[in-house]
Amino acid sequence: MIPLGYLIAKAFDVEGTALVENLFRWRNAKLFLNTLLLTVGVLIVDILLATPAAWLTTHADLRGKRVFSVLCALPLAIPGYVMALALLGLGGNNGIFAALFGKSLPRLSGYWGALIALSFYTSPYLFLNLRTALLGLDPSLEESARSLGYRQWGVFIRVVLPQLRPAFYAAGLLICLHVLGDFGVVSLMRYETFSYALYIEYNMAFNHNYAAWLALVLLAFTGCLLYLETRLLSKVALHRAGHGTSRHRTLIPLREWKSIGYLYLSLLFITTVMIPAATVFIWMFREFEVSALGGLLEALIGSVSVAVPSAVGCAVLAVPFTYVGVRYSSRFSNTLARIPYIVYAIPPLAFALSIIFFIGSRGTIIVLICACILHFLAEAIGPVRSPLYQASPHLEEAARSLGCSPFQAFFRTLFPLLTRGMLIATALVFLATMKELPLTFLLRPPEYETLAVNVWDYTNEAMFAQAAPYAFVILLFSALFVRILIRKEEV
Amino acid sequence: MFKKRPILFNYFLFALLSFVLIGTLHAETITLYSGRSKSLVDPIIQQFEKETGIEVKVSYANTTQLAAKLLTEGRKSPASLFWAQDAGALGAVSAEKLFEKLPKSILNKVPKTFRHDDGYWIATSGRARVLAYSPERVKMEALPESVFDLTQPKWRGKVGWAPLNASFQAFVTAMRAQVGEERAEKWLRDMKANGAKAYPKNTPIIEALAAGEIDLGLPNHYYLFRFKKRDSKYPVEQTFFKAKDVGNIVNVAGIGLLKSSDNKKTALKLVEFLLSTKAQQYFVSEVFEYPVTEGVIPNANLLPLEELLKIVPKFDLNEMDDLEGTIKLLRRAGIM
Numbered sequence: 062m063i064p065l066g067y068l069i070a071k072a073f074d075v076e077g078t079a080l081v082e083n084l085f086r087w088r089n090a091k092l093f094l095n096t097l098l099l100t101v102g103v104l105i106v107d108i109l110l111a112t113p114a115a116w117l118t119t120h121a122d123l124r125g126k127r128v129f130s131v132l133c134a135l136p137l138a139i140p141g142y143v144m145a146l147a148l149l150g151l152g153g154n155n156g157i158f159a160a161l162f163g164k165s166l167p168r169l170s171g172y173w174g175a176l177i178a179l180s181f182y183t184s185p186y187l188f189l190n191l192r193t194a195l196l197g198l199d200p201s202l203e204e205s206a207r208s209l210g211y212r213q214w215g216v217f218i219r220v221v222l223p224q225l226r227p228a229f230y231a232a233g234l235l236i237c238l239h240v241l242g243d244f245g246v247v248s249l250m251r252y253e254t255f256s257y258a259l260y261i262e263y264n265m266a267f268n269h270n271y272a273a274w275l276a277l278v279l280l281a282f283t284g285c286l287l288y289l290e291t292r293l294l295s296k297v298a299l300h301r302a303g304h305g306t307s308r309h310r311t312l313i314p315l316r317e318w319k320s321i322g323y324l325y326l327s328l329l330f331i332t333t334v335m336i337p338a339a340t341v342f343i344w345m346f347r348e349f350e351v352s353a354l355g356g357l358l359e360a361l362i363g364s365v366s367v368a369v370p371s372a373v374g375c376a377v378l379a380v381p382f383t384y385v386g387v388r389y390s391s392r393f394s395n396t397l398a399r400i401p402y403i404v405y406a407i408p409p410l411a412f413a414l415s416i417i418f419f420i421g422s423r424g425t426i427i428v429l430i431c432a433c434i435l436h437f438l439a440e441a442i443g444p445v446r447s448p449l450y451q452a453s454p455h456l457e458e459a460a461r462s463l464g465c466s467p468f469q470a471f472f473r474t475l476f477p478l479l480t481r482g483m484l485i486a487t488a489l490v491f492l493a494t495m496k497e498l499p500l501t502f503l504l505r506p507p508e509y510e511t512l513a514v515n516v517w518d519y520t521n522e523a524m525f526a527q528a529a530p531y532a533f534v535i536l537l538f539s540a541l542f543v544r545i546l547i548r549k550e551e552v
Numbered sequence: 553m554f555k556k557r558p559i560l561f562n563y564f565l566f567a568l569l570s571f572v573l574i575g576t577l578h579a580e581t582i583t584l585y586s587g588r589s590k591s592l593v594d595p596i597i598q599q600f601e602k603e604t605g606i607e608v609k610v611s612y613a614n615t616t617q618l619a620a621k622l623l624t625e626g627r628k629s630p631a632s633l634f635w636a637q638d639a640g641a642l643g644a645v646s647a648e649k650l651f652e653k654l655p656k657s658i659l660n661k662v663p664k665t666f667r668h669d670d671g672y673w674i675a676t677s678g679r680a681r682v683l684a685y686s687p688e689r690v691k692m693e694a695l696p697e698s699v700f701d702l703t704q705p706k707w708r709g710k711v712g713w714a715p716l717n718a719s720f721q722a723f724v725t726a727m728r729a730q731v732g733e734e735r736a737e738k739w740l741r742d743m744k745a746n747g748a749k750a751y752p753k754n755t756p757i758i759e760a761l762a763a764g765e766i767d768l769g770l771p772n773h774y775y776l777f778r779f780k781k782r783d784s785k786y787p788v789e790q791t792f793f794k795a796k797d798v799g800n801i802v803n804v805a806g807i808g809l810l811k812s813s814d815n816k817k818t819a820l821k822l823v824e825f826l827l828s829t830k831a832q833q834y835f836v837s838e839v840f841e842y843p844v845t846e847g848v849i850p851n852a853n854l855l856p857l858e859e860l861l862k863i864v865p866k867f868d869l870n871e872m873d874d875l876e877g878t879i880k881l882l883r884r885a886g887i888m
Contacts, residue, residue, distance in 0.1 A: 153763025246751035507609035523755040523778040
């Protein structure tokens with residue numbers, strides 16, 4: 062609420078005529094249209110990329126599903142601008158492709174460049190959300206559908222997909238907000254979106270009053286999306302109606318399609334993770350310097366000491382928010398449950414400045430962690446919400462009737478069902494915090510270093526060889542952390 | 553469990569005491585907001601700490617973000633010094649009267665070109681604007697002589713610039729001061745009409761030149777050296793426009809002492825150090841920047857300061873801090 066008040070206070074501090082001149086420009090309308098086109102494009106590509114991957118790693122009888130799950134989540138650990146730089150570095154006369162094969166690829170740019178880079182690195186949001194939902198599905202519904210004569214495809218489209226709606230919406234919202242806020246990728250690809258206008262206001266002008274207006278436009282748009290989402294979810298009930306608990310799922314044999322399944326997952330990994338990772342590798346070995354490794358450990362400790370508490374904090378805090386939204390659905394609770402998305406949509410720079418404005422800037426790590434938790438809470442909502450939709454309210458009712466207090470009932474019956482979602486939520490927020498920049502820049506105490514800050518600092522000065530080890534450690538460490546969480550999840 | 557507690561408590565006390573001790577040994581600390589990258593300036597700050605025993609706590613971030621942070625914090629800022637990448641940000645902080653006047657003894661260390669008349673901040677090093685080109689596609693003799701020639705039809709769609717970059721904007725500020733608003737606006741409009749490609753900053757311009765996306769670009773002078781250091785055959789070269797052309801403007805990084813500082817004397821020691829021959833030599837040799845004081849051995853890749861001063865246009869730092877006017881102009885011209 063405080064940042065919102067800050068924005069509004071700033072917004073009312075402007076002259077009317079100048080405002081109209083700056084806000085209602087033809088150019089802003091064009092930027093907005095560009096943003097919409099890009100958002101829709103990214104959503105479509107993400108659905109096409111992530112849905113098969115999520116299904117293959119949960120319901121099909123492939124081997125190494127956990128490894129593939131980690132790999133599919135990894136693009137999230139790659140900062141957007143690094144993804145863009147890697148894709149840009151492939152093409153052109155001096156590109157990596159030309160160096161390897163002697164023939165230059167056309168260089169990506171504009172709409173398609175932005176679309177590809179953004180889809181690659183936002184696809185894990187959808188993948189992880191879908192994965193949680195798919196793992197929690199009750200197989201008996203699918204079995205009944207099959208017994209009624211539907212084929213596998215029919216079952217997927219008519220029975221499985223509709224049950225994934227909460228996951229699709231949650232991930233879709235995050236992806237939309239990401240595309241709306243992204244400047245790193247679109248500026249490198251030279252595709253102008255609404256974030257250009259915001260970037261200019263926040264990074265060129267020192268008076269942020271117009272910036273506040275633009276941010277409010279963005280928030281209004283987010284509000285519309287949230288309203289739409291609430292309406293779409295208002296009558297959804299996805300839990301079992303029958304008695305007992307759901308059975309263990311038998312995996313669907315792919316038979317002759319198996320190799321295609323492996324091929325698909327491998328190709329996805331190669332394009333979304335290997336390309337950027339290989340680029341970083343090449344940066345490192347074109348000009349390797351041992352001295353560049355000096356600050357690595359300090360930066361790693363810095364990153365982890367914020368990312369872990371933030372991730373855990375978000376996963377825990379997401380439970381009450383989703384719980385009231387799902388169980389006690391009313392206009393008020395639905396609004397309350399969606400506040401995290403509004404916070405998420407506030408430009409991080411404005412968010413950080415409002416914190417500085419209210420509590421001063423003797424920055425401590427605690428302040429930074431709190432800011433990260435508030436900002437990233439939205440990312441934790443989706444994975445926690447899916448299992449809540451799948452859990453029957455009768456569970457708690459039964460526990461209450463056996464004499465449990467409401468809290469006991471919650472912790473004994475529902476909480477165990479939520480752990481899978483909470484682990485995935487932790488993974489999502491961890492990956493996001495590991496590469497966080499604007500909040501860290503403004504709120505960190507002096508001398509506090511993170512991996513992401515170093516990657517940004519060195520690439521910004523065109524010292525790619527020095528940036529590479531930091532980017533690598535982000536990637537490795539993220540993979541490790543997600544691997545641990547995914548192992549825990551299936552026990 | 554109960555027996556262990558007192559021991560733990562003792563450890564805790566010991567740790568606390570040692571912190572206090574270390575704290576008193578390092579009594580002299582200054583907080584610096586640095587808009588200059590850690591990768592560029594950390595070595596020289598460490599050198600300063602080693603020589604003086606003064607501890608410098610640095611908050612690194614983007615120059616504009618730090619300026620915004622300072623404006624939000626006002627007089628309560630924990631910072632003593634603000635070291636910025638460009639004059640525009642210093643101008644904005646100075647306009648809010650957050651800077652203390654610098655003493656004459658410090659101001660007199662640099663030539664008049666490199667200081668503000670008010671004396672609220674001082675330049676620490678210079679970065680020239682240059683013309684970068686692809687030697688494969690443009691011959692030396694075909695290069696444009698002036699930045700105003702870039703609007704000719706033969707360069708249609710072949711020029712890269714970075715209108716969102718602070719260095720570019722400083723160049724536009726200089727252009728406004730030299731040729732007037734109207735001519736500057738016409739140049740911007742003509743450039744846009746001529747299909748100039750907008751990159752987010754300097755490095756992507758150089759990469760786009762190498763990739764064959766553009767033939768000419770308008771970056772700062774020192775980025776190319778980093779590419780050349782890695783790969784001496786990197787297919788991009790750079791040069792100046794003809795002498796005194798506004799395209800050859802030199803931007804400065806500069807530093808100012810904040811009123812909020814609680815130990816101004818100590819803070820000034822860092823300012824003095826940055827203007828010392830040792831620090832200036834570091835900027836020239838390691839960061840490939842131009843010095844602001846005399847007596848520095850020139851970098852073989854760079855022009856000596858006197859030579860540079862011959863080809864740069866006449867410019868006045870007093871006029872360089874009007875970033876707001878430049879942004880208005882860029883808006884009007886439809887560039888952003």
